[in-house]
Amino acid sequence: MECLHPVLGAGELAADRLEEANINPQTGLATDYLNHFNEVMMLLEMLPDMPDCAEDVLEWEPLDYEGHFENSTFKDKALAIQAYHAAPNHLREHLEAQVADINALVGDIQNQLRQTANPAEVAVAIADKATHEIKPLIAIAGAVIHGHVEPDATQHEGEGAQAEIDALFA
Template identity: 80%
Template sequence: MECLDPVLGAGDLAAEKLERANINPQTGLATDYLNHFNEVMMLLEMLPDMPDCSEDVLEWEPLDYEGHFENSSFKDKNLAIQAYHAAPSHLREHLEYRVADIDRMVGQIQQQLRDAPDVSAIAADIADFATHEIKPLISIASGVIHGHIEPEATQREGDGAQAEIDALFA
């Protein structure tokens, strides 16, 4: 019987093919997804010097992994989506948790910007918050893409997760 589910390391998802596409062959995840968050992060950090960047921050919308690649010019976007589906579920879930946190925080900032009579008055606080709260979450998401999950997260998200991570890199 033929296996219909893609498997990392085999067929279309062979390690060499994933590496050429800049997709982590061990996790099946691509750092290109983080560009979506790095863009808004850059805008948030520029707010104190360029308050009119707030318009671009307000236009930013959350995109899940598949949505990002479907709407991107990433050359191997179909491969990235296929590899995502083959990625270990605990890594996908952990990435999705971090992304949900980032999306929620950016949404809160967007609401602050909408409510502010003067963006200049809150721009420095927003940039500081983004630097100290959102940027570390983007770094954690990058770690997940590279197969690194902080130990306390695996305990929160499932007892079997650490064993699966250990098995992945054994």
């Protein structure tokens, strides 16, 4: 009987093959995905010194894991997508929850930029929000990719990203 679903550690998804491609062999996830969010973080943090970066922030669009790799120059993008599908459900779901929160925060910032005539007026507040709210979520996403999350870990309503980071590394 042929296996219909790829399995981490077997065949194309053998641990050495995944490691060679910079994909975590235990989780099936690649940190390259975080580059998409690190790019917008860099722009947001530069806003106070370079308000003209607002245009680039407004052009940034959310991309899910597969979309990121489909549109990337990542050498082993097909393998990354295949490994993602073989990743444990709880890790994929937790990663997707962090990504949804990041996307929502960036969307809020983009709306704020669209509503202001002068991005310099809101740049410091935006950079602060990015540093204190988005960056911790990117760190949590990185922890998920590296498997540093309990199977039942969830973000609870009312708890901030920093509390979750503290719990991950406690």
